[in-house]
Amino acid sequence: QRPVITRNGRPLRKPPGTLLLIGNGFKFLQPRWQLFSWFNKCQQQFGYETVALTVPTLPPGVLVHDPKVLNFIFKNEGLFAKGAFVKKRTWDLFGDGIINADGDLWKLQRKAGAAFLTPANLRVLTDVALPQYLGEAVSELTAKADGKTIVDLQHIFHEITSKIMGKMAYNMEMHADEDFTKSFDFASGGIAERFQNPFWQLTERFTGSKLRKSIATVKDYGQHIVSRAVTDRSFSNPDLKSSKLDQISGSLIQSLLNSIPDHATVANAALTYLSAGRDTTAQALTWAFYLLLRHPTYLTKIREELTHFLAQDLPSDLENPLPINPTLLTPSSAPYTLAVFYETIRLYPPIPFEIRQCKAPPGTTTTLPDGTVLPHGAVLVWCLFALQRSKLTWGEDADRFRPERFLVEVDGPGDGRKRISFQLGKTTGEFPVFYGGSRTCLGRRMAEAVAVQVIAVLAWLFEFEEVDKSRERISGSSLTLPMEGGLPVRVKRCGKS
Numbered sequence: 001q002r003p004v005i006t007r008n009g010r011p012l013r014k015p016p017g018t019l020l021l022i023g024n025g026f027k028f029l030q031p032r033w034q035l036f037s038w039f040n041k042c043q044q045q046f047g048y049e050t051v052a053l054t055v056p057t058l059p060p061g062v063l064v065h066d067p068k069v070l071n072f073i074f075k076n077e078g079l080f081a082k083g084a085f086v087k088k089r090t091w092d093l094f095g096d097g098i099i100n101a102d103g104d105l106w107k108l109q110r111k112a113g114a115a116f117l118t119p120a121n122l123r124v125l126t127d128v129a130l131p132q133y134l135g136e137a138v139s140e141l142t143a144k145a146d147g148k149t150i151v152d153l154q155h156i157f158h159e160i161t162s163k164i165m166g167k168m169a170y171n172m173e174m175h176a177d178e179d180f181t182k183s184f185d186f187a188s189g190g191i192a193e194r195f196q197n198p199f200w201q202l203t204e205r206f207t208g209s210k211l212r213k214s215i216a217t218v219k220d221y222g223q224h225i226v227s228r229a230v231t232d233r234s235f236s237n238p239d240l241k242s243s244k245l246d247q248i249s250g251s252l253i254q255s256l257l258n259s260i261p262d263h264a265t266v267a268n269a270a271l272t273y274l275s276a277g278r279d280t281t282a283q284a285l286t287w288a289f290y291l292l293l294r295h296p297t298y299l300t301k302i303r304e305e306l307t308h309f310l311a312q313d314l315p316s317d318l319e320n321p322l323p324i325n326p327t328l329l330t331p332s333s334a335p336y337t338l339a340v341f342y343e344t345i346r347l348y349p350p351i352p353f354e355i356r357q358c359k360a361p362p363g364t365t366t367t368l369p370d371g372t373v374l375p376h377g378a379v380l381v382w383c384l385f386a387l388q389r390s391k392l393t394w395g396e397d398a399d400r401f402r403p404e405r406f407l408v409e410v411d412g413p414g415d416g417r418k419r420i421s422f423q424l425g426k427t428t429g430e431f432p433v434f435y436g437g438s439r440t441c442l443g444r445r446m447a448e449a450v451a452v453q454v455i456a457v458l459a460w461l462f463e464f465e466e467v468d469k470s471r472e473r474i475s476g477s478s479l480t481l482p483m484e485g486g487l488p489v490r491v492k493r494c495g496k497s
């Protein structure tokens with residue numbers, strides 16, 4: 001007999017369309033975007049109420065809507081875990097990489113990541129690495145800026161983040177169109193489908209050969225990253241490295257190698273970091289430009305924010321074609337651009353759903369702050385794509401792209417003049433896009449820094465025209481939120497530059 005989840009002694013309400021034996025099983029078999037719309041309807045119907053989710057063959061589950069419940073989950077990492085439900089589905093891709101690791105192994109990987117993402121290294125990112133790779137993207141776009149050639153912006157962003165992570169984290173040249181990337185994208189889609197199909201182990205026996213091949217390619221690449229790094233450490237002498245970027249490049253993989261003896265685990269950690277750092281940011285940038293192209297007044301506002309940077313001199317040693325000194329463009333100096341980024345990831349969160357499992361020992365329960373009593377192994381699901389459209393949290397215009405919701409007027413520094421400042425103004429439970437608590441995203445500052453510089457520079461330099469303006473863009477199967485089919489645009493240089 002499956003345990004029934006209760007609140008105040010009564011079974012939880014069920015979403016509409018829940019069937020007697022199949023529960024919500026059919027809903028989960030729908031294409032992912034339709035599933036997200038269904039989650040959104042549940043959020044509209046139930047507000048902050050936690051409701052029951054039932055899928056045959058799976059442990060009993062709940063769909064979480066309440067920010068207070070999310071805050072409780074984030075604060076009580078010890079009570080909730082990825083658990084067997086998530087690990088079983090992701091193990092062949094990520095193994096014991098940080099996303100799946102617990103205990104000491106998680107701590108070691110987190111510490112290595114923190115040593116990589118220091119403020120000093122982020123400065124090298126914004127002052128050296130990003131201007132260089134963004135400059136290369138600007139050259140490529142300029143060469144194609146005839147108003148006719150079609151360019152995929154998602155690919156451009158992926159190339160920038162691949163180069164950054166490749167060089168800074170692994171001291172390797174990485175590109176968006178490598179076999180590894182294609183295999184990783186396919187594997188991520190296949191793994192995401194396992195969360196929707198309760199019979200995945202059976203169906204993959206017949207249809208899973210491409211998935212198995214893709215995972216094998218990804219794993220080989222993980223080993224390649226490690227063996228490159230081992231060779232690197234025997235031959236490189238840090239005293240001979242002249243540029244700041246060369247001095248820190250490979251620092252993530254080197255600190256992973258320093259702290260973890262097992263090379264297979266280092267490879268898993270490397271692959272997980274690569275996916276966390278590269279794909280999320282590139283996809284967020286793609287949705288940002290999609291939204292900006294559909295709401296051009298905001299492109300004008302970004303350009304207005306940038307005008308005062310133009311007065312400032314370009315450094316003479318900056319060998320790239322950027323007309324603005326990009327190192328001046330930071331999350332704190334460009335609040336409007338930062339607000340555009342945040343409004344984008346509110347509506348299109350790069351990690352669009354989360355799953356945890358109740359760790360209460362068999363025979364015991366855990367009670368959520370709203371009174372829901374969870375038995376051992378209960379699955380908790382929340383769909384960020386739906387939660388971030390809640391009118392209870394974001395007001396009547398929750399569905400609208402309105403970056404101003406993150407901006408406030410504050411007194412300027414000493415001159416009495418008002419200026420605009422970015423303010424999130426929400427708790428982590430209300431804005432769980434970067435997760436929370438001890439497992440909160442390690443790369444948030446990196447993502448903000450990359451996003452502000454890239455959005456500002458490209459918005460200033462180019463006019464983009466979407467190739468298919470009438471099509472609503474969606475994301476296909478993936479653990480993250482890639483835009484299906486990319487974002488094809490035609491490009492022209494702006495008159496101003």
Ligand code: HEM
Pocket residue numbers: 098099110113273276277278280281284345349350351354432433434435438439440441442443444446447
């Ligand atoms: C817009 C960009 C990003 C978003 C929205 C985002 C969001 C998230 C979320 C939701 C999680 C929790 C995932 C889970 O455990 O289920 C996470 C974890 C993580 N993120 Fe990010 N992320 C972003 C960019 C980055 C970047 C640039 C890095 C840099 C390497 C990064 C590194 C990590 C790491 C290492 C974790 C695992 C933390 C842990 O388990 O202790 N992320 N991120």
